[in-house]
Amino acid sequence: MDLSIIIVNYKSREKTKVCLDSIFKADLEGVEYEVILIDNNSGDNLEDLDSEYSKLKLIKNDKNLGMGGGNNLGVKNSKGEYVLILNPDTEIKRDSIKKMFEYIKNREDVAIVGPKLLNTDLSLQYSCAYFPRPWTPIFRRTFVGMFFERHLNWFLMKDFSHNEEREVDWLMGSCLFIRARDFRGFDERYFMYFEDIDICRQAWESGKKVVYYPDSVIIHHHARESANKRWYLDVFKNKLMREHLKSWYKYFKKWGLSRFNNK
Secondary structure, X not given: OOXXXXXXXXXXXXXXXXXXXXXXXXXXXXXXXXXXXXXXXXXXXXXXXXXXXXXXXXEEOOOOOHHHHHHHHXXXXXXXXXXXXXXXXXXXXXXXXXXXXXXXXXXXOEEEEEEEEEOOOOOEEOOEEOOOOOOHHHHHHOHHHHHOHHHHHHHOOOOOOOOOOEEOOXXXXXXXXXXXXXXXXXXXXXXXXXXXXXXXXXHHHXXXXXXXXXXXXXXXXXXXXXXXXXXXXXXXXXXXXXXXXXXXHHHHHHHOOOOOOOO
């Protein structure tokens, strides 16, 4: 089989349905593929989706494994030579998957490819970035960032148009096209956040490249739920904010404080 598309659902039934509709309407002629939907104990009752789509395989968890654990389970049950990790809040354009497939199969030096992401209003969503410094998440999640705009612009690679192909440190985990033999699994110490940074760093450490490929375009109906102007309250009240901070700590404990240079 050529391709396994993995989607992890947690209380995202309506968005997941839109995502699946767009996949099955896409141009995948000549690509043998399967779609594996992991339900992370969401209570969303997805059985009707399993019967609606002939190429869909539904796997139900009895607990929430998180983003990394859910995707690892999907990949473990996949058959594809390539794996597409896809968020349920994405919407596929007709040719976007096939373009990434045609690109990566001709690039043995590349482990991970990601598309240009657009917001719901079709504006650019910054989806590739440099590996963070220890203080980067603080600048992004708090008012302190107002005083360090230059650093945030650097981090989000705002120095180019995002209309050109480029090797990048890491790609947002909303859409990652990965050669299966290069997939070493998401580190399940992260329940949510930093899994995408970590897996891209794994790729670079193994001698493979991570590429931003804007010829492929996908809409990402994204909401930064862990970000809030009242961050000092969210540390105590917002579970997602706490998970983000935990993952931040685990990432730098694992990789150290110095920034990996892939060039």
